[in-house]
Amino acid sequence: MGTFVKAWTIVLLVKLSYAGKSVDVITSSGLNTLEEEEILRVLSRNESTSVNNFTLIELIDNRRNHTIETEDTWHEEKLSVPHTSNFFYDDYSEEIDREARRLLQVLPAFDPGVGRVSPECKRHTEIFHRELAKFTLWALKMYDATAKIPSGLLNGNVNQFGDFDECVEIEGSDRIQGQYCLAYLQLSVDESRLDLKHLHRLIHSHYAFRSNITDPGHRVPRFNIVNWAVCTPASCSFKDVETSIHEMLTRYTSQTGLKVTVKVNKDMCQIKSKEPVPNETIFVSLLVMAIFVLTIVAALYDHYKIPASELLLSFSLKRNFKKLVSLERRQNDIATLHGIRAINALMLLLAHKSMALFFNPYANRTEMSEYLGKPWTVIGRAASLYTDPFIMLSGLLTSYSFIGKLKKTGNLDIKDEYVSRLIRIVPPLATLILLCTYVIPYIGSGPQWNLVITEHANICKNTWWRNFLFIHNYFGFESMCLTHTHHLGIDVQLFIFSPLMVLLLYKKPKIGAIILTVFALFSTALRYFVTYYRELSNYVFFGTSIKQLFDTADFSYTLPSHRLTVYIIGIFMGYLLRYLPKDYKINKVVLYTGWILCTIMCCCAFFGPAGMGSIxxxxxxxxxxxxNAFAPIGWCAIFAWATVMYHTGNTNDWFTRFLAWKGFLITTRLSYAIYLTQFPIYFYNVGRTRSAEHFAFFSMQFDLNEFLCIIILSIILTLLVDTPFQNIKGYLMKKSEATKQLSKVQ
Known part of the structure; x- marks a missing residue:
């Protein structure tokens, strides 16, 4: 009660001393803007000893952020608890008080205790403010780690990650631990204010992507949302942080044309983990190590010619490495297919890399958007186009293989074909799911780590079974484990129906050709009408909304019915290559007409939508x-024509010779592993990015270190898992064939 009387006595004395004068202490500092709750909170710091009290006059004077005192007006009263953690304070109390006051006038500290937050959060916030006023190191670090308003806002430098490592390493008094929270802010302006709309467009880098704060962000960037880091005591929940940020921003924007929506997700508030590594992670790590040891042991058996089971030798590192680098072609190899794979795999790598780049903060993000808003960026925007040749090649190889077996034996063992397919694709897929779910989340950290790594791992823990049933492409892109493997689901589902298509074409060529053509036309029409009526876009145009991208994936891109056209083209190609002799010659007019038409179709598919990339x-x-309807056909046409012409000896130009280069045999053997590993590596680097960089297109788009990492991990996955299981598949198939032959003899 004595403290309260003293405070109001000082107020009355000040009023009397300013009688008849203009009192600008109250009006200039804006007492009406101070919340009653904040006044009481600051006054509550007062101690029973008067020398430690913080008065209302000091509070009002301290809120005058538009001026800086030129003389020492800091009172002798002590603004903290009696025992501070800063052992320098007793010797330099006056200097520290003065310097702290001036610093916090220029750069006020974020206050996690504002608004209706938990009592423990308020209590620890009080301790933080008191220790900050004494320049205690841990409090200064918490203040320092929180993002500040930077320069370059109009150049898109709005995503501020603060200092992640400094924050999570904080251990303060009263068991206060640093907590790093990455808050999402959605800025909207008064639409009648053209001046604000112009600034809003620059801040958000011309809306290269249009996003909403509620959009999922673990696989497609929420480009329009501001990411802002704050460092708070760990006792403040994510809801406390959201409330305090909202309260503080509302005070500054309540009388402006700007409105801010705040969202803080639970997973985006991180502390230094002290939990032990889960048993699952240890098990998966030991399993990977066991496979590696197995390959070494098998290599020793193989090298020293020690008798061993063929199953063991299937894992021989020596044998598998020789297979990987071998340039020897298999019998009936279709040479140009390896170059087609390599070209499209490279284009896909670059397209996926460009998407990952949009997650990161840049000091010149608006300049980046203007640079990427050029027609030539079609190279990165047409990502969906580069997957179509893989579907076509899948249909081609399936048809080519099935018809070869039908011509040789007269029948097709469908069960063996399905089992062979599963042995080929499941082991590398299972390995990657285990690593992404149980290992990668524990080998790194960063501001967006939980968004792009941990959240994805949690999805995989719940939905991994869909991937092994190859139905994951039907459950929505945002809830898919390993989203980039939707292509596997499409491929397997089309493969299931491929025996029916091939048998129909083999036994009834004319009727089969007509039926398959009708299905191909139906698939093309389906893509057109669904895209038109649902307003989808398979091309990432400038200003694409995140919702539009997810809808396109869910209603068109990940559905086999929409990708059937190019698969049927592949079925027809496999049939032609089996029946056309290698010395078959076609008319020169037909040859050149085909090249001209296919080149035009390819150019229209690739360069035609360039205008859609304009800013x-x-x-x-x-x-x-x-x-969406016709670009896949045009893009695949040039590769289909080149393959048929080269395989039948009708052309030997530079393009087909390039596609048939023997070096591409190695990329073919690595292609599946490269396809699987690229996204985990891209998002690993996104998750560990800690600060804004200056965007430079070539150095970032063609990140040689990242590409080298993808190649190395792909080689490891191929040698340790992919090739060994292909060897096992070959061994089992030979054994099964031998058993069948023996049963026929008997």
Whole structure:
């Protein structure tokens, strides 16, 4: 009670001393802007001893952020608990008080205790403020680790990650631990204010992607959302942090044309983990080590010619490495397919890399968007186009293999074909799921780590079974484990129906050709009408909304019915290559006409939508529908024509010779592993990014260190898992064939 009387006595004395004068202490500092709760909270710091009290006059004076005192007006009263953690304070109390006051006038500290937050959060916030006023090191670090308003906002430098490592390493008094929270802020402006709309466009880098704060962000970047880091005591929950940020921003924006929506996710508030590594992680790590040891042991048996089971020798590192680097072609090899794979795999790597780049903060993000808003960026925007040749090649090889067996034996063992397919693709897929779910989340950290790594791992823990049933592409892109493997689901589902398509074409060529053509046309029409009426876009145009991208994936891109056209083209190609003799010659007019038409179709598919990448493009559903319906056909046409012409000896130009280069045999053997490993590596680097960089297109888009990492991990996955299980598959198939032959003899 004595403290309260003293405080109000000082207020009355000040009023009397300013009688008849203009009192600008109250008006200039804006007492009406101070919340009653904040006044009481600051006054509650007062101690029973008067020398430790913090008065209302000091509070009001301390809130005058538009001026800086030129003389020492800091009172002798002590603004902290009696026992501070800063052991320098007793010797330099006056200097520290003065310097702390001036610093916090210029750069006020974030206050996690504002608003309706938990009592423990408030209590620890009080301790933080008191220790900050004494320049205690841990409090200064918490203050320092929180993001500050930077320069370059109009150049898109709005995503501020603060200092992640400094924050999570904090251990303060009263068992206070540092907590790093990455908050999401959605800025909206008064639409009648053209001046604000112009600034808003620059801040958000011309809306290269249009996103909402509620959009999922673990696989597609929420480009329009501001990421802002704050460092708080760990006792403040994510809801406390959201409340305090909202309260503070509301005070500054309540009378402006700006509105801010705040969202803080639980997983985006991180502390230094002290939990032991889960048993599952230890088990998976031991399993990987056991496979590695097995390959070494098998290599020793193989090298020293020690008798061993063929199953053991299937894991021989020596034998598998020789297979990987061998340039010897198999019998009936279709030479150009290896180059087609390599070209499209490289294009896909670059396209996926460009998507990952949009997750990171950049000091010149607006300049980056203007640079990428050029027509030539079609190279990265047409990511969906580069997967179509893989589907076509899958149909081609399936048809080519099945018809070869039908011509040789007259029948097709469908069960063996399905088992062979599963042995080929499941082991590397299972290995990657185990690593992404149980190992990778524990080998790194960073501001966005929980968003792009941990959240994805949690999805895999719940939905991994869908991947092994190859139905994961039907459950929505946002809840898919290993989203980039949707292609596997499509491929397996089309493969299941491939025996029916091939048998129909083999036994009834004319009727089969007509039926398959009708299905191909139906698939093309389906892509067109679904894209048009749902306003989808398979091409990433400038200003694409995140919702539009997810809808496109869910309603078109990940559905086998929409990818059937190019698969049927592959079925027809496999049939032709089996029946056309290698010395078959076609008319020169037909040859050149085919090259001209296919080249035009390829150019239209690739360069046709370039205008949609312009920064001024306005979405047109007809453009999107035409692209989705016909671009896959045009892009695949040039590769299909080159393959048929080269295989039948009708051409030997530089393009087909390049596609048939023997070096691409190695990339073919690595292609499946490269396909699997690229996304985990890209997002690993996104998750560990800690600060904004200056965007430079070539050095970032063509990150040689990252590509080298993908190649190395792909080689390891191929040698340790992929090739050994292919060897096992070959061994089992030979054994099964021998058993069948023996039963026939008997």
């Amino acid at each position: 001024n493009y306005i979405y047109n559903p007809i453009d999107a529908a035409m692209y």
